[in-house]
Amino acid sequence: MSDLNRTPESKANQNNFPLSPDEHEKLLDRIRNIYPRDIDLVTFAQQREYGYQVDVKKSSKQAIVLQTKDSAGVSLDTIIVRRNKETQQYYYTNPNDAKDKGPIWKFVMNRKQTTSYIEIDKHLSGFLKLENLKEKEPQIRAININSSSIENRAVSMVKHFNLLPLTDLNYLKARGFNENVLNSYEFLGRVLNENHKGYINTAFPMYNKDGEIIGLERKNFSNTDSNSIFFGGAAEGSAKKDSVWYSKIWPDKKIDNIVLGETAIDLMSFHMLKNKSIxxxxxxxxxxxxxxxxxxxxxxxxxxxxxxxxxxxxxxDNDGPGRRYNINLTGQLNRPISKEDMALNPMNQFQPQPLITKDNKLSVQCDLLGKYTARLRFTAVFDNQTEGLKIFKSLEDKLQDLRRISSQQVETKIAEISDKKGVYEVTFVNATMELNKAQDIVLDVRGMKNYLSIEKPRGKDFNEDLKVKLGLVKDESLEIKEGKVNQLSQDDLNKRNSFDLSKDLPNSKEFDGRKAGGLGR
Incomplete structure (x- = not known):
């Protein structure tokens, strides 16, 4: 029986509240008919969350080709989007995966690794609402604010973004925040309201490396009979890839930790949950x-x-993308160069970021090669090729831990090597246990254990944890303990059953360590 024809009772198990038969029918209609017709899948796939880009040379009017690429510009995934002339619904196919095809809800299901239509409905509903709010806006110009005062920042933001002081707290309270958190020093002036096309949104300014505001993340929500639907996105023209949101920085205080997360909402939730300990x-x-x-x-x-x-x-987040982000941040961030070392060698300040230092000769990046395959790329610098081979041999020894816990093959190879630099690649199944072990290995080989730590939420993210603590939603982890389906484990099982390096990768010979100059398996 199709998932879209399951009973309201079975659907209710996927949500925090039961669905009435009428709500169930409305949900099915939205997923089957409205979203595939009203959401342009080409635009949707180009969201930062998914990262697809149109390949103009390969596209036609009837078939738009989109790809994701790694940092070196190598294609990772390809989809082709078309529109049915009769139904006006968008659908996609994947030339490298016959099972990866269908309307927009299938696209979301396959990439967010969920079978919950409630979650898919929330995701698509939020995007559609945001698209309906959008209007053509000029390219955002960088605003250079010489003064660090919150008042001056707010004045500049009001002029350029039509922003307001934070007075409408409805969205933030629906997320579980109290006024104590909103009045915390860290968040004063960093969360505002925005009057956009008559709607009052909650807004988070984005800053570039020079402290200039070059983007804006807006958030809002709507209530249904059974729950709240949250949605958000960047203001038109925001340079999101080149900017971050960050909290107010304490003056004349030693900074204890820099805490990194995917959204300001997650980090404010972390702050509220950990308030006693921090x-x-x-x-x-x-x-x-x-x-x-x-x-x-x-x-x-x-x-x-x-x-x-x-x-x-x-x-x-406590999911596949979140684990890969942890690996990339662990693999590329470094301890600060001490002020004493900086004084001895002032040229250090001109080194490209992130630094590969004399104490840490490795940087690591994790990406995906298709849905089921993850890849680690270790980039090493060394004085000569002999030293480089020793570094890669030590990596091979560390990877035995990954092989021991993985039920699928782990392949390694030396992708490139010269007298001064080399790249070592590791390919493995993109599943929870393997990604967790990869996190540990990267943390170890980069010598960051005493400086960098990973805090995992109990649920998907820290805002979900906060809402569970406040009783706003049920704790789904308890349902797992009571014997109900553990969806994450099922997702991992599906990945392992579908994982086949010879099919998943463009050229299996390229990833055979013995044939590509690697250290074997």
Whole structure:
């Protein structure tokens, strides 16, 4: 029986509240008919969350080709979007995966790794509402604010973004925040209201490496009979890939931790949940508002260097993307160069970010090669090729831990090597247990255990944890303990059953360590 024809009772198990038969029919109509017709799948796939880009050369009027690429510009995933002339519904196919096809709800299901139509409905409803609110806006210009005062920042933001002081707290209260958190020093002036086309949104300014505002993340919500639907996105023209949201920085105080997360909402939730244990800490919170880009990580590294925190805490989501973000941040951030070392060698301040230092010769990046395959790329610098081979041999030894816990093959190879630099690749199944082990390995080989820590939410993210604590939603982890379906485990099982390196990768020979100069398996 199709998932879309399941009974209201079975659907209710996927939500925090039961669905009435009427609500169930409305949900099915939205997913089957409204979203595939009213949401342009090409625009939707280009959201930062998914990261697809149109390949103009390969596209036609009838078939739009979109791809995701890694940092080197190598294609990772390809989809082709078309529109049915009769139904006017958008649908997609994947030339590399015959099972990856269908309307927009299938696109979301496959990439967010969920079978909950309640969650898919929330996601698509939020996007559609935001699209309906949008209007043509001029390209946002960088606003250089010489004064660090909140008042001057607010005045500049009002002029350029039509922003208002934070007086409408409805969205934030629906997220579970109390006024004590909103009045915390860290968040004063960093959360505002926006009057956009007659709607009052909650707004989070985005800053570039020079402290200039070059973007805006807006949030809002709507209530249904059974729950609240939250939605948000960037203002038109926002340079999200080159900017981050960050909290107010304590003046003349030693910074304890820089805490990194995917959204300001998650970080404010973290602050509220951990209030007792961190009440005496002076922390800085930094959010990417989506996936972490190279430029954003560079901004974080500059904040680390400037403020010399005692440590870095990763508070990303407890899901596949969140684990990969943890790996990338662990693999690319470094401890600050001490002021003493900077005085001895002032040229250090001109090094590209993130730094590969004399004490840490490795940087690591994690990306996806299709839906079921993850890849680690270890980039090493060394004095000669012999030293490089020793570094890669030590990596091979560390990877035995990953092989021991994985039920699927782990492949390694030396992708490139010269006298001064080399790249070592590891390919494995994109599943929870393997990603967790990869996190541990990267933390270990980069020597960051005593400086960087990972805080995992109990649920998907810290805002979900906060709402559970406040009784706003049920704790779904308790349902798992009571014997109900553990969806995450089922997702991982599906990945492992579908994982086949020879099919998943463009050329399986390229990833055979023995044939590509690697250290074997």
């Amino acid at each position: 009440s005496n800490e002076h922390n800085v919170y930094v959010a990417s508002n989506g996936y972490w880009t190279e430029n954003q990580i560079s901004i974080v590294q500059e904040l680390i260097q400037k403020h010399q925190p005692s440590g870095v805490v990763l508070a990303n």
